[in-house]
Amino acid sequence: MNQDRRLAVLRAIVEDYVATHEPVGSRALVDRHHLNVSSATVRNDMAALEDEGFIAQPHTSAGRIPTDKGYRLFVDRLTEVRALSTPERRAIQNFLDGAFDLDEVVDRSVRLLAQLTKQVAIVQYPSLPRSSVRHVELVALLPTRVMVVVIASTGRIEQRTVELIVPISEDTLASVRRAINNAVQGLRMVDVPDAIVDVAKEFGPSDRPAVLSIVASLMETVAEQREGRVVISGAANLTRVPSDFPMTVQPVLEALEEHVVLLRLLGEVDASDEPTVRIGSENDVEQLATASIVSSGYGGEGQTIGNLAVVGPTRMDYAANMASVRAVARYLGRMMTPQ
Amino acid sequence: MNQDRRLAVLRAIVEDYVATHEPVGSRALVDRHHLNVSSATVRNDMAALEDEGFIAQPHTSAGRIPTDKGYRLFVDRLTEVRALSTPERRAIQNFLDGAFDLDEVVDRSVRLLAQLTKQVAIVQYPSLPRSSVRHVELVALLPTRVMVVVIASTGRIEQRTVELIVPISEDTLASVRRAINNAVQGLRMVDVPDAIVDVAKEFGPSDRPAVLSIVASLMETVAEQREGRVVISGAANLTRVPSDFPMTVQPVLEALEEHVVLLRLLGEVDASDEPTVRIGSENDVEQLATASIVSSGYGGEGQTIGNLAVVGPTRMDYAANMASVRAVARYLGRMMTPQ
DNA sequence: ACTTGGCACTTAAAGCGGCTAAGTGCCAAA
DNA sequence: TTTGGCACTTAGCCGCTTTAAGTGCCAAGT
Numbered sequence: 001m002n003q004d005r006r007l008a009v010l011r012a013i014v015e016d017y018v019a020t021h022e023p024v025g026s027r028a029l030v031d032r033h034h035l036n037v038s039s040a041t042v043r044n045d046m047a048a049l050e051d052e053g054f055i056a057q058p059h060t061s062a063g064r065i066p067t068d069k070g071y072r073l074f075v076d077r078l079t080e081v082r083a084l085s086t087p088e089r090r091a092i093q094n095f096l097d098g099a100f101d102l103d104e105v106v107d108r109s110v111r112l113l114a115q116l117t118k119q120v121a122i123v124q125y126p127s128l129p130r131s132s133v134r135h136v137e138l139v140a141l142l143p144t145r146v147m148v149v150v151i152a153s154t155g156r157i158e159q160r161t162v163e164l165i166v167p168i169s170e171d172t173l174a175s176v177r178r179a180i181n182n183a184v185q186g187l188r189m190v191d192v193p194d195a196i197v198d199v200a201k202e203f204g205p206s207d208r209p210a211v212l213s214i215v216a217s218l219m220e221t222v223a224e225q226r227e228g229r230v231v232i233s234g235a236a237n238l239t240r241v242p243s244d245f246p247m248t249v250q251p252v253l254e255a256l257e258e259h260v261v262l263l264r265l266l267g268e269v270d271a272s273d274e275p276t277v278r279i280g281s282e283n284d285v286e287q288l289a290t291a292s293i294v295s296s297g298y299g300g301e302g303q304t305i306g307n308l309a310v311v312g313p314t315r316m317d318y319a320a321n322m323a324s325v326r327a328v329a330r331y332l333g334r335m336m337t338p339q
Numbered sequence: 340m341n342q343d344r345r346l347a348v349l350r351a352i353v354e355d356y357v358a359t360h361e362p363v364g365s366r367a368l369v370d371r372h373h374l375n376v377s378s379a380t381v382r383n384d385m386a387a388l389e390d391e392g393f394i395a396q397p398h399t400s401a402g403r404i405p406t407d408k409g410y411r412l413f414v415d416r417l418t419e420v421r422a423l424s425t426p427e428r429r430a431i432q433n434f435l436d437g438a439f440d441l442d443e444v445v446d447r448s449v450r451l452l453a454q455l456t457k458q459v460a461i462v463q464y465p466s467l468p469r470s471s472v473r474h475v476e477l478v479a480l481l482p483t484r485v486m487v488v489v490i491a492s493t494g495r496i497e498q499r500t501v502e503l504i505v506p507i508s509e510d511t512l513a514s515v516r517r518a519i520n521n522a523v524q525g526l527r528m529v530d531v532p533d534a535i536v537d538v539a540k541e542f543g544p545s546d547r548p549a550v551l552s553i554v555a556s557l558m559e560t561v562a563e564q565r566e567g568r569v570v571i572s573g574a575a576n577l578t579r580v581p582s583d584f585p586m587t588v589q590p591v592l593e594a595l596e597e598h599v600v601l602l603r604l605l606g607e608v609d610a611s612d613e614p615t616v617r618i619g620s621e622n623d624v625e626q627l628a629t630a631s632i633v634s635s636g637y638g639g640e641g642q643t644i645g646n647l648a649v650v651g652p653t654r655m656d657y658a659a660n661m662a663s664v665r666a667v668a669r670y671l672g673r674m675m676t677p678q
Numbered sequence: 679a680c681t682t683g684g685c686a687c688t689t690a691a692a693g694c695g696g697c698t699a700a701g702t703g704c705c706a707a708a
Numbered sequence: 709t710t711t712g713g714c715a716c717t718t719a720g721c722c723g724c725t726t727t728a729a730g731t732g733c734c735a736a737g738t
Binding site: 686690695704706 | 711
């Protein structure tokens with residue numbers, strides 16, 4: 001019993017099924033792939049693969065389709081993530097370069113990813129706690145009301161308003177601004193609290209309460225629990241395949257509305273810089289039991305500041321999607337980190 | 340031939356069809372509504388209504404369904420937009436009050452609207468040109484690079500970076516900041532260019548080029564062509580009705596991805612503060628030919644600063660959706676304008 | 679120890695005819 | 709103008725048969 005050929009058969013089944021969306025039989029297999037054996041031999045291999053749980057039959061007299069476990073083996077052992085071609089890469093580059101503020105970068109990325117993969121694409125905004133501080137601005141709206149604005153290195157802006165018990169003068173506010181920026185500029189957000197905890201000590205007792213309020217508000221802002229926004233594109237791609245309709249589309253659409261769930265899913269990526277694949281039921285969200293997720297972090301030099309993914313049916317072109325996800329993640333990371 | 344009864348029959352047909360999603364016949368009609376006539380009479384009325392194009396038969400031996408023209412008459416003459424109940428209004432209020440920054444207000448609004456109507460909801464971010472200035476901040480990132488940040492009264496923040504040919508000192512920048520804020524604070528965005536065109540004259544010849552660059556950048560920022568972002572929620576609601584599937588869902592999902600198109604649609608609202616309804620083919624976007632849109636502007640006292648809408652099948656509950664759209668628009672407008 | 683051709687068996691899908699239920703249109707009478 | 713009555717239309721359903729695709733297994737071949 002030939003191990004290599006068995007794997008080749010599995011690979012052929014996955015490829016054909018992804019291409020045709022129909023259960024693939026032994027006859028069709030030998031025709032289309034030049035396995036130099038007869039259909040009966042393939043049938044024996046198939047029976048073995050089925051025993052091991054890599055493929056299954058929808059009903060007794062039908063061809064085989066890969067199981068989640070089959071796809072898993074395919075992804076782990078039978079897939080080379082081929083790089084995109086140079087023109088493709090150039091196209092991505094050009095498209096993203098056209099954007100000039102953060103919203104637009106994210107928006108273009110997600111649309112691009114949806115278009116490249118013909119699946120649903122998800123991009124998370126760069127997470128605040130994991131990026132660094134470019135500048136902190138304090139704006140006096142009233143003598144007792146200050147707006148704290150944090151500008152992150154990624155271009156993301158976060159703002160919140162704080163009420164003071166005692167009024168603060170413009171001059172004092174300017175000193176506070178200077179002191180804070182000296183302390184935090186360039187730091188990672190997570191290190192900000194430690195860095196500013198002593199800022200208030202530099203000020204006299206009359207100003208101290210106000211300064212403390214401001215510092216506290218800044219700490220809250222950078223801690224920011226809501227890990228952030230996600231943007232989705234390509235929902236219409238879910239309907240491209242006429243197949244087994246509402247049954248499968250409805251729950252996926254519902255899951256996509258739950259941004260909290262998505263963020264959790266997006267967070268579960270390998271540390272490696274290769275895309276992570278989660279197939280069907282591997283995915284612990286019930287509504288996505290018939291879907292696969294190809295996700296990756298993005299950021300610079302090992303620092304992940306956000307994640308992105310595509311979601312599609314388990315019968316997707318894994319190699320192509322992994323390549324697209326990886327490429328977009330790289331360019332996106334590059335745009336967020338330097339300058 | 341009794342005009343009033345004919346309208347009553349149309350109303351009954353619309354109501355039943357919206358409730359059941361099935362063609363409604365003369366028999367069922369007299370049973371469910373207490374029209375005090377026989378089914379034969381109703382049949383005669385139906386024949387007349389069909390001649391006039393208000394209803395149609397899917398096939399010869401089926402009941403009738405309303406045409407777009409029928410829905411139009413229904414909306415114009417037979418619908419009272421009843422106000423929401425006090426508990427409903429209170430629930431909306433509470434839900435929206437929980438939000439504390441602009442993103443969250445918009446996000447909650449769109450989710451709320453989707454939930455209330457069980458349709459797809461769309462909310463446009465408050466348009467910058469139509470709101471007013473709370474504060475302008477200038478941040479020196481480098482001596483020759485300044486970030487211009489505009490904070491609108493709605494809480495929306497817009498930012499862009501400008502490169503200077505000559506460096507600018509922190510002190511000068513502070514003067515510019517003061518001069519600009521004196522000139523523009525509280526103004527409507529559209530009036531900003533006129534107000535700041537002369538700011539540069541206050542500065543000496545060595546600083547003037549830099550100031551001019553900053554002013555120009557500010558002008559660009561407030562002019563901001565891209566009328567803004569839209570947020571969508573409730574796409575999963577499109578799949579609630581198992582009916583005539585992919586045919587009708589696919590194009591709608593596609594249309595929803597085209598934010599530019601949506602913005603155009605959203606823009607076409609009546610000046611009145613009642614919701615605008617566009618039914619099926621009235622809508623000039625081909626992909627939405629089987630959909631109806633209930634839209635409304637929001638803002639304070641006649642000032643529209645943004646729009647919102649729900650999109651659903653032509654067979655929707657117009658009265659309920661109009662009520663929800665109106666209510667959410669009011670609360671949203673109220674949250675954006677005062678303070 | 680595999681591989682292969684052959685063959686009986688299974689089953690979903692497609693096609694077909696008859697029946698039913700819902701609904702219409704029209705007419706003649708009230 | 710309304711109504712009861714009646715002939716007519718037709719989509720949808722049920723049960724039946726046929727077809728095509730595919731399997732599993734066995735006995736023979738290498």
